Amino acid sequence: MSEPAALAVEEVVAGYGGVLALQSVSLTVRPATITAVLGANGAGKTTLLRAISGVIRPRRGRVLVGGQNVTGRSAEDMARSGVAHVPEGQGVIAELTVQENLRLGAFWRPGRVTRARALAEAYQRFPVLAGARNRAAGTLSGGERQMLVIARALMARPRVLLLDEPSLGLAPKIVSQVMELTAGLRETGLTVLLVEQNARSALSIADQGIVLNLGKVVVAADAVTLAADVGLRKHYLGF
C-alpha cells in the first residue's frame, strides 16, 4: 500500500442548505480500477461525485487525488488537475457542434499540437463522432451523446474519471457498449468512479463497489462479493 491511492475520500460531509446528503463518507480507490458507487435514489451518490469534483464544497473531510490534498478546489481547477466529472443526463452542450464540445475538453491544455492530437485520438476511438463532427451535439442520439461526453472528458487526459449514471435512458444494447467502453478505459490506466442505478451492469465491470444509503457507506467490498450477496442485492441494489 505504499503507492498512493488514485483517489481518497476521507470522512467527507457535504450537502445543500440544511440537508446533509453525505455524512462522513470515506473511500479509497487504487489506480487503474473501477469502483461502482451504488444505492437508491437520494442515497448521496451524485453528491459524492460533486463533492469530489468541486461542484460543491465539502463541509468537512478531505479529498486526495494521487496523494495530493485537493479539498475545496473549484470545479474549474479540479477539471484542470486531472479529475473529469461527467454529469448525469444532459452533459453535452447541445447548441455547440460535436467538435466544439470535444475542443472544450482540452482547451486549457498547453500546446496546439497536444490538443490536435487529443482530438484525433478521440475521433479514432469514436468513429461515430468523427462522422458527426460538424453537427450540433443536440442532434445526436442518446448513445452518441454518452460517447461524446466520455470522449470530451478523455480530451483532458484525466487521471480520475467520475461517471454519473452513464446508462440512464439508454437502450440495453447501448448500455452494454458503454460498460464495455468504461472497462476498456481501465486498461489505459484511468481510475473510474462509476455511479449507477443499474447495479448489475456496474458490478459486471467494476473491481470494487460501495453501497451508499442515506448519505453513509453501508458496505464496501470487491465487486464479486457484492454481486453475490443476496441480502444486499435485495435490500439496496434491486436485482
Place this chain on the structure above:
Amino acid sequence: MEEFGQLTLGGISVGMIYAAIALSLVLIWRATRILNYAQGGMAMFTTYVALLVIKHTGSYWAGFAVALAAGLVLGAVIERLVIRPVESKPPLNAIIVTIGLLVFLEGLAGIIYGGQFRSFPAAFSIDGLHIGSAALGISANDVFVALAVLAAALLLAAGFRYTSAGLQMRAAAFSPPVARLLGVRVGRMLTLGWALAGLIGALAGVLVSPSTFLYPNSMDSIFVLGFTAAVIGGLDSPVGAVAGGLILGVALSYVGGYLGSGLVNLFGLAALTLVLMVRPSGLFSPAATRQV
C-alpha cells in the same frame, strides 16, 4: 425611385447603429440572461469621455479609441461590482439594478458635464454623396458608420467562432455548470461578455452622436430602438441583432420619409409591441424556443 433609394441607404446607415446597440444587448443577454437597461447610459458616458479627449488632443481618432477602451473597462467594472451580486438572484433584481445604473450614469453625466446639448464631431464629411447628378441621400460619414458596425460585428462573429475564448464564452452562455466542469472560468467569461458589450455600445454612442447631439439623455431613444432591433432578432442571436437593426432602420426610414418624421418613434414602439405580442422569441430564433 430616387427617394426610395435614398431612404433605403439612409435607413441602412441608421439601422447599423440600432444593430450595434442590439448587439451589445445580445452579448449581455447571452452571457448573463440580463437585459441591460443601462446600455444607452453607458454609451452616453463613454461618448462624453471621447468628447473630452477630442477637445484636449484635437484628434477625433484618439477620442474614438479612448471611447472604445472606456466602454470595455466600464462594462467589465460594472459586471464585477454591480451585476455579479445579483446574477444568481431573481431576474427582477437585475432589471432594477440596471435601471438604477442608468439613472446614476445620467445623473453623474449631468453633474460632471452639465445638461446642455453638445455637438459631437463626425469622423468624415457629412455632405451628401452623389453619383453623377443623383443624390444618394447619405454622406461619407454614413458609409463609415455602417462599415464600422459591420466590421465590429464580423470581428465579434469571427472571435466567437474561431478563438478559444469565443468557444469558452459560448459554452459559459449555453451551459454554465457543464462549462465549469470542463475548466471554463465562467465568471471571467461573463465579465468578458459585459466588457465586449460595453465596447460595442461605446462604438454606437460615438457613431450616433454627430446626428443627435450629446446630452445626458441623448441615448435614451436610440436605446429603445436598439432594444427593439434586438427583440426582432430574438435577443439570443448576434446575426439576428444586426438583421433586426437593418430591418428596423430601413422600415423607420420609409416611415420618416413617406409618412412624416414625427411618426418614427411611434412606429418604433409599435414594432416593439407587435413583435413582443406576435413573435416574442424574435424572427430569427429557431422554432423550438429555449426556456429562459
